[in-house]
Amino acid sequence: MTCRQRRGSLDRGVGRSAIPRGAALLVLCAVLALGGCEKKSGARTAPGPGTGGGSSDAAEILFGEVASLTGPEATFGQSQSRGIALAVKEINEAGGVLGRPIRVITYDNQGKPTESAAAAHRLVVRDRVHVLLGEVASSRSLAMAPIAEEHQVPMITPASTNPRVTEGRKWVFRTCFIDPFQGRVMARFAREELGLRRVAVLRDVRNDYSVGLANFFVESFRELGGEVVSDQSYSAGDIDFRSQLTEIRARNPEAIYVPGYYTDVGLIARQVRELGMKVPLMGGDGWDSSKLYEIGGEALEGSFFSNHYSFENPDPVVQGFIARYREAYGEVPDALAALGYDAARLAADAIARVGSLERAAIRYALATTRDFRGVTGTITIDENHNPVKPAVVLEIRNRGATFAKTIEP
Amino acid sequence: MNARVLESWAWILFGLLLVGLASALLPSASQSYPMYVAGLAGINVILAVSLHVVNGLTGQFSLGHAGFMAVGGYTAALFGTRIISEYKLMYISEPVSDTILFFFATLLGGAAAGLAGLLVGLPSLRLRGDYLAIVTLGFAEIIRVTIENVEVLGAATGLVGIPPLTNLFWIFFWALVTFLFAKRLQESTHGRALAAIREDEIAAEAMGIDTTGYKVRAFVASSFFAGVAGALLGYYLTILTPRDFTFLKSVEVVVMVVLGGMGSISGAILAAILLTILPEALRPLREHTGVDLRMVIYASLLLAMMLLRPRGILGRQEVWTLLRRRREEAEPEVAP
Numbered sequence: 001m002t003c004r005q006r007r008g009s010l011d012r013g014v015g016r017s018a019i020p021r022g023a024a025l026l027v028l029c030a031v032l033a034l035g036g037c038e039k040k041s042g043a044r045t046a047p048g049p050g051t052g053g054g055s056s057d058a059a060e061i062l063f064g065e066v067a068s069l070t071g072p073e074a075t076f077g078q079s080q081s082r083g084i085a086l087a088v089k090e091i092n093e094a095g096g097v098l099g100r101p102i103r104v105i106t107y108d109n110q111g112k113p114t115e116s117a118a119a120a121h122r123l124v125v126r127d128r129v130h131v132l133l134g135e136v137a138s139s140r141s142l143a144m145a146p147i148a149e150e151h152q153v154p155m156i157t158p159a160s161t162n163p164r165v166t167e168g169r170k171w172v173f174r175t176c177f178i179d180p181f182q183g184r185v186m187a188r189f190a191r192e193e194l195g196l197r198r199v200a201v202l203r204d205v206r207n208d209y210s211v212g213l214a215n216f217f218v219e220s221f222r223e224l225g226g227e228v229v230s231d232q233s234y235s236a237g238d239i240d241f242r243s244q245l246t247e248i249r250a251r252n253p254e255a256i257y258v259p260g261y262y263t264d265v266g267l268i269a270r271q272v273r274e275l276g277m278k279v280p281l282m283g284g285d286g287w288d289s290s291k292l293y294e295i296g297g298e299a300l301e302g303s304f305f306s307n308h309y310s311f312e313n314p315d316p317v318v319q320g321f322i323a324r325y326r327e328a329y330g331e332v333p334d335a336l337a338a339l340g341y342d343a344a345r346l347a348a349d350a351i352a353r354v355g356s357l358e359r360a361a362i363r364y365a366l367a368t369t370r371d372f373r374g375v376t377g378t379i380t381i382d383e384n385h386n387p388v389k390p391a392v393v394l395e396i397r398n399r400g401a402t403f404a405k406t407i408e409p
Numbered sequence: 410m411n412a413r414v415l416e417s418w419a420w421i422l423f424g425l426l427l428v429g430l431a432s433a434l435l436p437s438a439s440q441s442y443p444m445y446v447a448g449l450a451g452i453n454v455i456l457a458v459s460l461h462v463v464n465g466l467t468g469q470f471s472l473g474h475a476g477f478m479a480v481g482g483y484t485a486a487l488f489g490t491r492i493i494s495e496y497k498l499m500y501i502s503e504p505v506s507d508t509i510l511f512f513f514a515t516l517l518g519g520a521a522a523g524l525a526g527l528l529v530g531l532p533s534l535r536l537r538g539d540y541l542a543i544v545t546l547g548f549a550e551i552i553r554v555t556i557e558n559v560e561v562l563g564a565a566t567g568l569v570g571i572p573p574l575t576n577l578f579w580i581f582f583w584a585l586v587t588f589l590f591a592k593r594l595q596e597s598t599h600g601r602a603l604a605a606i607r608e609d610e611i612a613a614e615a616m617g618i619d620t621t622g623y624k625v626r627a628f629v630a631s632s633f634f635a636g637v638a639g640a641l642l643g644y645y646l647t648i649l650t651p652r653d654f655t656f657l658k659s660v661e662v663v664v665m666v667v668l669g670g671m672g673s674i675s676g677a678i679l680a681a682i683l684l685t686i687l688p689e690a691l692r693p694l695r696e697h698t699g700v701d702l703r704m705v706i707y708a709s710l711l712l713a714m715m716l717l718r719p720r721g722i723l724g725r726q727e728v729w730t731l732l733r734r735r736r737e738e739a740e741p742e743v744a745p
Contacts, residue, residue: 070704105696106695107692107695108695108703110704111652112652112653113567113646113648113650113652113653114449114642114646114653117646117648118445118446118449118689119692121442121445122442122445122689122692125439125440125441125442125445126442138566139565139566139567139648139650139652142566142567142569142648142650143567143646143648143650146573146647146648150439150573151439162566164566164569205558206557206558206565207565208564208565208566
């Protein structure tokens with residue numbers, strides 16, 4: 001009994017000291033949370049006082065951007081974000097759109113779909129942006145798209161190539177070509193330009209992008225009278241590809257189509273050469289990284305890949321963009337930066353053309369875009385909200401990509 | 410019926426009433442950003458409280474919560490895209506039918522996750538300490554990789570087209586159910602047995618407690634609610650991707666439980682809410698600073714918490730016991 005009493009009093013002693021501390025911590029948490037909230041409501045009132053319905057009387061035009069600034073694909077998100085920032089800076093320096101400056105609100109999604117949805121929701125409901133921009137990865141764009149649809153805000157994804165992102169949606173657009181097109185481009189290039197008849201395919205089964213490209217390549221190449229002599233697969237992250245490549249070598253193809261990401265492609269190229277095959281490799285925009293040449297080295301010489309743009313394109317629009325981007329960020333822009341740049345400019349162009357900030361009007365203007373001159377080609381939006389525009393095929397020479405051919409749709 | 414039983418039932422009714430009122434009066438999640446975040450916080454509360462049953466109450470270290478969440482989420486989502494989008498129950502209007510089917514889908518998701526919990530738990534809960542962590546971690550990764558490779562589940566792109574049926578009512582409702590389950594479990598004979606296992610497994614066994622049996626039951630119940638949370642998330646976002654169920658998600662939930670205080674339900678709830686709101690509340694910071702300090706602040710807060718208060722926000726205390734004790738302390742001072 002005494003023992004219990006003692007324990008009780010001990011407990012109480014602990015409890016007494018714990019209460020104020022616990023309470024203090026709770027207060028601290030609450031203050032932190034509230035502090036953040038206040039800032040938010042401040043941000044909400046700033047863009048447009050009295051924004052009842054369309055917020056068309058706002059002083060500035062708001063672009064909301066969702067980007068993977070951190071996480072495993074941070075370089076993609078950063079390129080996109082830089083491209084958009086550069087476009088907006090240029091437009092603002094030239095006097096803005098409809099006499100108003102554009103402001104971009106960028107939120108990070110850490111490369112997670114859930115975060116993308118939360119960020120998009122915040123941009124649409126709280127910040128009341130006029131146009132939603134993002135994301136690079138298709139899965140994250142797919143998480144954002146239903147929100148754009150529900151709240152009727154035009155959304156442009158710069159680089160999500162999966163057809164399902166815009167399929168059946170009224171408010172979602174993109175500035176990149178889709179997977180089927182890219183597969184066909186390479187098939188046409190191989191068949192018509194290189195005159196190849198026998199090719200092998202090595203696809204990454206863990207990557208729906210790679211599988212899609214491979215499927216459409218095979219389909220088109222056969223239609224054009226070519227023969228796919230071997231269709232092998234690997235999983236992203238594999239290190240040894242010799243068994244698949246030996247199988248391919250036995251079939252004696254004239255080229256190998258490897259629509260994977262640059263990380264695997266570099267290794268595959270090395271092993272292709274080690275096995276004594278001298279045929280060129282072909283791929284898609286997943287190859288576009290300076291890291292490709294570090295990993296693949298000499299093995300990639302003479303290979304081809306399709307891409308959104310070439311920085312060797314002499315077009316002044318392209319060269320001007322590259323010069324300004326270099327000045328601002330000190331590096332040559334990759335395709336994602338170019339697509340981000342085009343997405344932001346396309347949005348601004350649509351607003352300027354329609355002369356209104358009504359979201360429905362902007363949507364209409366985007367849907368009827370014709371011959372918009374972007375860095376990644378002349379864009380015309382088709383009825384599925386995909387751009388009809390050319391792709392470029394690049395050849396790898398001296399550890400760099402040189403322009404080989406533009407393939408019109 | 411004695412007064413205590415009556416009182417606890419009154420509290421349950423009060424809770425249900427509160428959930429109903431809150432979801433009726435508050436703006437809907439799709440129209441208001443704070444409510445949207447509240448929804449995410451509610452889902453995290455379910456996750457944290459359910460993990461608390463295993464990590465906090467039973468003292469077993471599970472790192473596979475994301476895996477169970479994925480099992481439940483994908484099961485319910487498949488049911489949604491295949492059944493709810495296509496069919497409706499006879500004789501009743503579509504919204505009502507959808508709601509009934511949705512409730513069934515959450516139960517189905519929970520059941521699938523519970524079954525997975527049983528399969529994982531039966532062999533692995535005979536192990537102790539680190540081994541369980543490794544097994545559950547491995548399980549969660551297997552689930553994720555499987556999803557990435559199965560076309561029917563949307564592979565790496567994600568399962569799209571899930572009907573948007575999760576609303577605040579359902580999230581709050583399930584959060585309440587999870588909370589009540591955990592609280593009443595904790596205060597029951599069963600809960601005392603679990604606490605005994607946490608304190609000293611050998612001693613518990615010597616006292617005649619079937620340790621493996623108790624652990625497996627706690628684990629299955631915990632998995633069930635994780636599955637429900639996964640189901641709610643799928644119908645909330647209308648998309649599920651394997652990227653949402655990585656190892657990091659499991660760790661995030663563990664952090665909630667640890668930060669709240671191992672062994673405290675109210676602590677887990679507080680931490681879940683805090684850790685959901687904090688990153689969202691810090692979003693505007695980027696506008697002012699130019700760089701993203703969100704995760705830096707988030708991480709330093711966790712570090713500070715663990716250094717200054719290693720027991721977590723509440724340690725093993727519960728908010729209600731603290732309040733009751735304070736009341737009891739205050740009374741004698743007046744009485745004499």
